[in-house]
Amino acid sequence: MFCRQCEQTAKGTGCTFQGVCGKDDRTAALQDLLIYALKGVAVWGEKARQLGIKDEILNRFIPEALFTTITNVNFNPDLISSLIKEAYDHKERIKQKFLVEYRKKHGKDYNDAVPSAAEWTPKDSIDELIEQSRKIGFLDHTNLDDDIRSLREILLYGMKGMAAYDSHARILGYTNEEVSEFFYNGLTALQDDTLTADDLITLIMEFGKVNLKCLETLDKAHTGTFGNPIPxxxxxxxxxxxxxxxxxxxxxxxxxxxxxxxxxxxxxxxxxxxxxxxxxxxxxxxxxxxxxxxxxxxxxxxxxxxxxxxxxxxxxxxxxxxxxxxxxxxxxxxxxxxxxxxxxxxxxxxxxxxxxxxxxxLKGFEEEQGKEITVGFAHNTVLNIANQVIDAVKSGAVKHFFLIGGCDGAKPGRNYYTQLAEKVPNNAIILTLACGKFRFNTLDFGEIEGIPRLLDCGQCNDAYSAIVIATELAKAFNCNVNELPLSIILSWYEQKAVCILLTLLSLGIMNIKIGPSLPAFISPNILKVLVEKFNLAQISTAEEDVKNAMR
Structure with a gap:
């Protein structure tokens, strides 16, 4: 077993016996094998698409299977093994579709070499599948360049995050063709040894933009089905x-x-x-x-x-x-x-x-009084009071905006986000989203000229709302997002946070801080690129980060 896809990975390097998340080595092995099987599906699926064959069953299956491997989703070996076999069946089905269409179009059989995952066949029992996984896991590719491995992991974990959002949108009947297509292209790229680090970085930036469209699709799905959130x-x-x-x-x-x-x-x-x-x-x-x-x-x-x-x-x-x-x-x-x-x-x-x-x-609950908090500040709500916000900035009543959000977790050091919110000055507004908000969302932040100082944008996928709000504010002030009095300070835990970060970077947003720790899967050289190009940085102390933001 070797897994380092989440922030809490053992010793900051990788889980090798038991996942900190609770995943055992058998489940980890099967998840690795499922990813391998999906790579095979993607190879033939991409080729089929090049001949005009689009398969809606695959378009749904691939993101659902990827989603299954996200941290804290599916720990059931029986279910994962059934997905592996289902992936094989889908691979064989789309492969045959492609081969028939290829012969029809070219008058000959397809004989080009394909990656090993495209020709792989699963064994019958779970024990046999686990044994097969030993030959395709992380530890079996020790000859791979560290930076290439790092970039492939970044892309894979980003796609896992996007898969979650795509699956949620699909359940509500909303899809995006560019998102579907990227899963095939991205999974196939993970097997392409001709791609350089620069090639992969370019692809990762492309992914970030595609994920923005996925977030937009999910936003439309939620608001189209349940209405626009209201405070x-x-x-x-x-x-x-x-x-x-x-x-x-x-x-x-x-x-x-x-x-x-x-x-x-x-x-x-x-x-x-x-x-x-x-x-x-x-x-x-x-x-x-x-x-x-x-x-x-x-x-x-x-x-x-x-x-x-x-x-x-x-x-x-x-x-x-x-x-x-x-x-x-x-x-x-x-x-x-x-x-x-x-x-x-x-x-x-x-x-x-x-x-x-x-x-x-069951007995249920007894009556117990509790305080109230306010939610519902998605982009539609905030843009409805945009003029009020703009006037407050122009008058000097609002000096700065802080986006403090992302995943929460159990690892020590996350009290930083509570301290950060507490130290944000009274002339600044906090935007928040995802479960990181629980570090401070019961605190009383008051208002600035009728505008709540804490604006809860929603779930992690509602990073889309934060992006829309920032973009519209930049338009109002005739500047770009990086010129706004805005600091983005993210907490991360799993792969959905990865795809959101990649989307922010693909938009050219600079000076983002992440924490509590940096991802173990980012190699020193790739981190250097991210620092030089985007000034990405790890959090320091709450006092220092607020002080630097307000300069």
Whole structure:
């Protein structure tokens, strides 16, 4: 086993026996093999596309399978092994489509050499698959140049992040052809030994721009389905009665659960990245969506030890403790061995009867008062008050903007983000998004001339809102984004943060700070390039970073 795709990787270099995330070596081996299988699918899929063959089944399968390998998504070896075999079946199917079309077009058989992944066949048992993975994993390519390896990892992890966003959009019926095409091109490029470091850097910058289109597509999917978010106060308290806690990112799962629990006396609470759901008109209309429970994903083992049922949508699951393992359910791509999984039917609908029954048989919560926080400051809301913001900047009431957001995590050093928010001066506005906000979103920041000093833009994918807001402000002040009084300070944990960072860099945005630590998969030479070209830097101290920003 060797995995270094997340910020918490062991010793800052890589997990080799057991993942810090909870992933064991068998699961890690199968995930490596699934990526290898997807590379084979991509080779034939790209060739088929060059002949005009587009396969919608593949367009959906590839991002879903990539998404499965993101940190804290799927820890179930049986499910991953079935995806490996499904990938093989898809590869053979698209390969045959290509070969038939090629012969029809050229009057001869296709005989060019292809990468080994394109000709690979999986064994039958999980043990045999794990043995096969030993020959294609990270440690079996020690002769690969460190910088090339680093760039390939950056591209792969970026695509994993984009796969998550593409999958969410697809569930709601929204797709983007450029995004679909890049998965084929990108996975194929990972096998191309002729590509230089410069070639890969160019491709990574191209990826960043494609991911922006993916984020835009997901934004359209969310707003087109649930309405534009509006500023909404959310209770952090509890109501007496049966409760279901919904975690993850999937708003459609929440919508279906709200429909199925309507009128049953069950209170629904969001958790983690589901907090922004309260701002969407088509979700906030449900009276039994009563509040938000808990904080970020890494605290779930402590927070979920209660008398509520829990639904995990998409990623961010940790090894469930025995005290609540029978009360937690997974759905979508997230899975854990021994945890009940709720699948969709052939129409995409899900039956939440099991979790509803579990919820009713538990004690639920007692009444408990809690403070309120405000969410719903996505780009539509903020741009509606743009003139107010612009006037506040021109008058000097607002001196600076800080974008403080990204993934939270358990690694020491993340209290920096709390300290940073606390040290932001009273004449500055904070934009935030993703679960990193839980480090400071219960603090009282007040207002500047009626504008809240803390503007919660939403989930991690709502980095799109932050980009739109910054771009529109730059237009209003007749400058570029780098000339705005704006500091971007990101916390990262997994691969969705990687794709967002690459999008920001592809837009030419400079002076971004990331932390708590730098990615282990970025080699010293590649880091030097990022520093020289974009002035990318690791966070220092909260006091020093605020001081430098306000100069």
């Amino acid at each position: 909404t106060k959310v209770s952090l308290g509890k109501k007496k009665g049966p409760a279901i806690i919904v975690s993850g990112h999937d708003l459609l799962d929440l919508k279906m659960l709200l429909e199925q629990t309507k009128g049953k006396g069950i209170n629904i609470y969001t958790h983690g990245e589901m907090l922004p759901a309260h701002a969407y008109p088509e979700l906030k209309k449900y009276e039994h969506l009563v509040g938000h429970f808990g904080t970020a994903w890494q605290n779930q083992q402590k927070e979920f030890d209660n008398q509520a049922a829990i639904l995990m949508t998409t990623n961010c699951i940790q090894n469930p403790h025995d005290s609540y393992k029978e009360n937690i359910f997974t759905t979508g791509l997230v899975a854990w061995p021994g945890v009940t999984h709720i699948s969709e039917d052939e129409t995409g609908k899900k039956n939440f009867e099991k979790i509803i029954e579990t919820c009713i048989n």
